[in-house]
Amino acid sequence: MPTLIPRTTLIPDVVRLLGEEFGDQHPVRVEDYFEDGTYVVRAELPGMDPQKQIHLTVDRGELRLRAEREFVKHDKAHTEFAYGAFGRTLRLPEGADPAHVTAAYEAGVLEVRIPVRVKTEPREIPVKVAT
Template sequence: MTGMIERLPGWPTLPDLFGWVETGLPGAHTIPGLHGIRVEEHLADGTYELRAELPGIDPAKDVEITVTEGAVTLRAERSEETTEKHRTEFRYGTFARSVRLPAGAKGEEATAEYKDGVLTIKVPVPETKTGTRTIPVRHV
């Protein structure tokens, strides 16, 4: 070897490893061409907030948000508009992410807004009372 690192057959390259950080382990996506969406979740003051990183899209045309069976699903599409063939590191295509909502979340009352490339979804989550309850016993 003359100062070069030899890649072992079957071992991923360094860029492949960084790709796993962004997209998950190989085989994690079941739909070819589908990319993940980076999200942050926060629950405070009776509101569940989901923030999704979606720069460069038109939220009115390119985003679909659905709530079913206790989960919120985001789907977005970004199309490429270049005329020359060159290397790009931006991702184009369909992006999707499903996130489980907290117990008791009122998905039908969810709201969404888009600002500076970040989509924010807010879902009310009423606080549940966890106090002790005494059950009277009836004598029959």
């Protein structure tokens, strides 16, 4: 006969697991804002080598950030550090100029700056009647 898990134990574990997987505890914390005609994205990526472990792409109006931290085995069996590959995809604002994206990494924070062209208002174009 299979062993049954008491309901009082199962429900909190499921809620905790869903909170970790689908809650606001994403492994890459990101903030974004506009500053002087530039869309700025900042991501916390402490302890990473930006040239080897951080990858950025811009394609089809999206900024994709991917990072990978490799596990290094130590003598102790306990760790609270996160290892593995993780990423985020952000939709770029209208008018973003993907050809002029810049990125810098300092003190564990990646900052991506994307210029945004001034949005032009739609204008009516008069149609001439041919005579």
